[in-house]
Amino acid sequence: MRQALSGLLLTCSTLAAADIQTREIPYTAEDGTTMVGYHAYDDTIQGPRPGIIVVHEFWGLNDHARERAREMAKLGYSTLAIDMYGEGKVAEHPQDAKAFMQAALQNAETTRSRFMAGMELLQRQPQTDPRRIGAAGYCFGGRVVLEMARQGVPLAGVVSFHGALVTRNPATPGAVKARVLVEHGAADSMVTADDVAAISAEMVKAGVDYQLVSHPGAKHAFTNPAADENSKKGLDVAYNKRADERSWADMTLFFKRTFDD
Template sequence: MRTLLIGLLLCCSGLAQAAVQTREMPYTGADGTQLIGYFAWDDAITGKRPGVIVVHEWWGLNDYAKRRARDLAALGYSALAIDMYGDGKHTEHPKNAMAFMNAALANSAVAKARFETGLELLKAQPQTDASRLAAIGYCFGGKVVLDMARQGVPLAAVVSFHGALVTATPATPGSVKAKVLVEHGAADSMVKPQQVADFKQEFDKAGVDYRFVSLPGAKHSFSNPGADAHQGHGLDVGYQKEADERSWADMQALFKQVFAD
């Protein structure tokens, strides 16, 4: 009996352990920059599954971006948080974040190449169904995934969470292949109302299949529980649980739609 009880306890303990696995994946950008991705998958799932790219906030490839990759893996996706800055660097200071972001966006061709290199890395993983791909991004990353959609990167869907909406490469009729979801905080002072209006006009004119969700009372960075810690830097940001949960649910609904068998 004692042996049986021990066996049951060990079995239950094993079942309680997370099936999500992760590993860092060094790779090289087209411009020679050394990059470090963070790959997550559920090893309890057999066979290939849709792949999702995660693009970090302007802070860089930090724990929050990695957590979102794990969250996606737990939902049954093959997820890769890519590195848009190089060497996996990240910061907690807005001045450094601004410098990193501006450098990454200085050359749109390089930015696109870094994204596409990450996408090819995700496609090459044995867990990934390379025919079913999507991308999500936060803040800076939201802008990146929207720009990738604008530039015709072959993705089934892109989701922007409190992302910047301005662009140097507007969508044109037929350029966007992905279904687009924008989760925007209605109280986001970093994205001006005119920018929202211009974005909607741009996507309407281009005939993009998109949905724009304005989340009541939500500020910039509404999805990140660590956002409140940055208020000390004078940033008008803040976490909102309701907006976080609703936007994540919206994303899941879109993915179920585009990845339906």
């Protein structure tokens, strides 16, 4: 009995000692741009585990994206918050953020090459199972992960949080390899009802394993606690604790089911 109790205490102590390791990793995109990735993982987990790419909001690779990467690492994933703008650029003003975003989206090949550079970096990490990769994107990043799914990038699943849903290249039957989850704010003035209807029709027509969750009263950027402060910059955004927590729970279950199948 004493030995069993001792073993239990040791196990509890080990669990309590779980620690999330983080580090910045420089890498280079195909176009020669220097990028900065933020890798997070639980070092008490032995061996490779599924990887999740985190794609930032239109502000750039800021604290929100890094915090989400750490939280996903706590779920048992090897996570990499990637840099879509280059050199870790982060905007403070909406005009700068919009300019960064438009430059990253202007050329579809640039967008894809920067995403793939981050994906390949994550796959090379010893903590990552390179055959099991998912992606989660916020705002601008939500659009990016949806576009990568549409293009047939070999991802197990993608989750878009308050992302733009419009596209110039709709998914075609058989092209999408990933499961798709869209977490949408019902009060998001940046996404129209027509946009929501269009992506749903697109995904159904393309035969995608797809789900859209609409959160009542949630505005754009509902997962970011800094959204309330950012609203003072002329943006129709707001943090919504309930939508944030519920969408996180949806994502947690989504990736668990995706990687367990």
